[in-house]
Amino acid sequence: MVSRVLGWIDQRFPLTPFIKHELTDYPTPRNLSYWWNFGFLAGFVLVLQIATGIFLAMYYKPDVNLAFDSVQHIMRDVNYGWLLRYIHSSGASAFFVVIYVHMARTLYYASYHKPRELMWWTGQGLMLLIMATAFMGYLLPWGQMSYWGAQVITNLFGVTPFFGDKIVLWLRGDFSVGDATLTRFFALHYLFPFLICGAVVIHLVALHTVKSSNPSGISLADKDNIPFHPYFTIKDFFGLGIYLIIFCAFVFFRPGAFIEAANNIPANPLVTPPHIEPEWYFLPFYAILRAIPDMLGGVVAMALSVLIFAILPFADRTGIPGGAHFRPAYRIMFYLFVVDVLILGYVGSQPPLGFVVPLGQVATFVYFGTFFLLPFISKWEERWMRARGLPPELLALFEQRPPREKLPREEVAK
Amino acid sequence: MKRWLVFMSCYLAFNAWGEAELPLNKIEVATDLPTLERGAETVMTVCVGCHSLKYIRFRELSKLGIAADKVDGWRGSNPMGTPVASQMPAEAAMASFGKAPPDLSLMAKAREGEADYIYSYLLGYYTTPEGTTGNHYYPATKMPDILAVAGVTDSTQHAQLEQKAREVASFLSWAADPHAQERKALGYYVLGYLVVFTTMLYFLKQKIWSKLDRA
Numbered sequence A: 001m002v003s004r005v006l007g008w009i010d011q012r013f014p015l016t017p018f019i020k021h022e023l024t025d026y027p028t029p030r031n032l033s034y035w036w037n038f039g040f041l042a043g044f045v046l047v048l049q050i051a052t053g054i055f056l057a058m059y060y061k062p063d064v065n066l067a068f069d070s071v072q073h074i075m076r077d078v079n080y081g082w083l084l085r086y087i088h089s090s091g092a093s094a095f096f097v098v099i100y101v102h103m104a105r106t107l108y109y110a111s112y113h114k115p116r117e118l119m120w121w122t123g124q125g126l127m128l129l130i131m132a133t134a135f136m137g138y139l140l141p142w143g144q145m146s147y148w149g150a151q152v153i154t155n156l157f158g159v160t161p162f163f164g165d166k167i168v169l170w171l172r173g174d175f176s177v178g179d180a181t182l183t184r185f186f187a188l189h190y191l192f193p194f195l196i197c198g199a200v201v202i203h204l205v206a207l208h209t210v211k212s213s214n215p216s217g218i219s220l221a222d223k224d225n226i227p228f229h230p231y232f233t234i235k236d237f238f239g240l241g242i243y244l245i246i247f248c249a250f251v252f253f254r255p256g257a258f259i260e261a262a263n264n265i266p267a268n269p270l271v272t273p274p275h276i277e278p279e280w281y282f283l284p285f286y287a288i289l290r291a292i293p294d295m296l297g298g299v300v301a302m303a304l305s306v307l308i309f310a311i312l313p314f315a316d317r318t319g320i321p322g323g324a325h326f327r328p329a330y331r332i333m334f335y336l337f338v339v340d341v342l343i344l345g346y347v348g349s350q351p352p353l354g355f356v357v358p359l360g361q362v363a364t365f366v367y368f369g370t371f372f373l374l375p376f377i378s379k380w381e382e383r384w385m386r387a388r389g390l391p392p393e394l395l396a397l398f399e400q401r402p403p404r405e406k407l408p409r410e411e412v413a414k
Numbered sequence B: 001m002k003r004w005l006v007f008m009s010c011y012l013a014f015n016a017w018g019e020a021e022l023p024l025n026k027i028e029v030a031t032d033l034p035t036l037e038r039g040a041e042t043v044m045t046v047c048v049g050c051h052s053l054k055y056i057r058f059r060e061l062s063k064l065g066i067a068a069d070k071v072d073g074w075r076g077s078n079p080m081g082t083p084v085a086s087q088m089p090a091e092a093a094m095a096s097f098g099k100a101p102p103d104l105s106l107m108a109k110a111r112e113g114e115a116d117y118i119y120s121y122l123l124g125y126y127t128t129p130e131g132t133t134g135n136h137y138y139p140a141t142k143m144p145d146i147l148a149v150a151g152v153t154d155s156t157q158h159a160q161l162e163q164k165a166r167e168v169a170s171f172l173s174w175a176a177d178p179h180a181q182e183r184k185a186l187g188y189y190v191l192g193y194l195v196v197f198t199t200m201l202y203f204l205k206q207k208i209w210s211k212l213d214r215a
Helices: A002-012 A015-024 A034-057 A066-077 A080-107 A117-139 A146-159 A162-170 A181-209 A228-253 A280-291 A295-315 A326-350 A355-390 A392-399 A409-413 B001-017 B031-044 B060-062 B068-075 B092-095 B114-122 B156-175 B180-213
Strands: A027-028 A225-227 B052-059 B123-128 B133-135
Touching: A015 A228, A027 A228, A034 A080, A034 A181, A034 A228, A066 A080, A080 A117, A080 A228, A080 A280, A080 A326, A080 B180, A117 A146, A117 A181, A117 A280, A117 A295, A146 A162, A146 A181, A146 A295, A162 A181, A225 A228, A228 B180, A280 A295, A280 A326, A280 A355, A280 B060, A295 A355, A295 B052, A326 A355, B031 B060, B031 B068, B052 B060, B052 B156, B060 B068, B114 B156
Parallel strands: none
Antiparallel strands: A027 A225, B123 B133
């Protein structure tokens, strides 16, 4: 019966070949570590956010007079509304944890190298979409931090030369954040996740063209690739179990960990909260914004700090595969960069007083300096490593130029 | 100009924030019914004189387990579905304090330190050298020293007030998050299930991957 139904579908739609090609025959390097789980986890978090978000939207009211009350209605009166909302609010933070780890893995193993530049760039586009979605979603509870966060961030667009004020007005729909802003942010907060889904499809199509990178950084021989299903479906599901244990510990026992106290006070345009602070996942970028004394310069530096990752496929000029796994200088740079981002996060969470100010400026300098120095250090490191003598596998790679992985053209042709 | 003002006000605000804060007195938030009931008694007979609890309806108080005659006494002729309103008209409050007393339903979540803040604040009153009362934790407060803690020197009397403040803080913690107990109770089952399920997934993964080593 099943095979007859499948046969009927396959005559009209390539279901079985699709599953075969993308799942049961899809070649995956067998040496992938658990760090390769995070792409799947990000997809899971996206689905969970959409699922909880749609149900929340059934009870939420995007109106300045009703928004705060409707969130309390969800928290108190709707059956398991508190669960939906806490999954959604903690899920936003979890999403950033997962994609930051996913990015850090890409950086560590330098997976952005040829032929995976488009993976890296579509991933960056995804990150920007997720940031925009998170920012707009944060306005919806209409608490003090929601309101003032949106007020401060939309204000930043005012530095645009010539049309600054017009852009701010266009974003807010009003002269200050108000009902018009809330309704449009709600509409876009509902739209963007579906754009993200579309971008995820592009990200995955690119992935299934170039296939996963692996810790060695070298394209593996056929015998070292194993089918995605069942080996990596089960590995991903085990990782998901670990993730859910940590996530649910927050949802059920520390759900307030990611909700600012000030956001439990309804938005009040007349009272500025004592300390306006973005959500933790924006803190490093916020610190860079504040590190530059000039506002225009600060906004440009903040935008650059997010976008500069795009140059990595060009900036990292090494021929040595495997990223920090094999390259000592790159490994030091990676860890310094991670520590630097953590320092920036700390600086962003503190009022800009005393030693925090120069600390933020030094950390900003190191942040951009890392990208600036990478082309030189990566080239120097390659020469140094080759002079010391490469292991035979790598040497073979250098003999057959181009040094990095070749595009699997046969796969593409199929 | 406007931009500059926003930045200046943020800067000044940061400055104010940066001043050393008094450490809060930590308390254990009670969840047992007798304590919550005594806290409700104080809140409904004292605090509600000026403050509202607009997200709490009288019905929820009886659902919590508070005796029906008490709830009936507090609600008077109001139906059970009425939210707890302040007994002081807003204009009167504005006239006497210059600002409306804030709603208390979310107070235990709306301040850094949560229940500890409420407890410390209620006990934070002292008599200034000028003979007026001040508050260590919120110097700009308009609320009078409602527990009359400033003049107390006797330690047993102070201990009684500490007990009362703890009851109020515990009741307000319940009011801010009425599903907290249910959430935690469910959380143990969810985590228990996930630990068992993940352990099974681990062994399944080991079993599936062992085929590779044999091949």
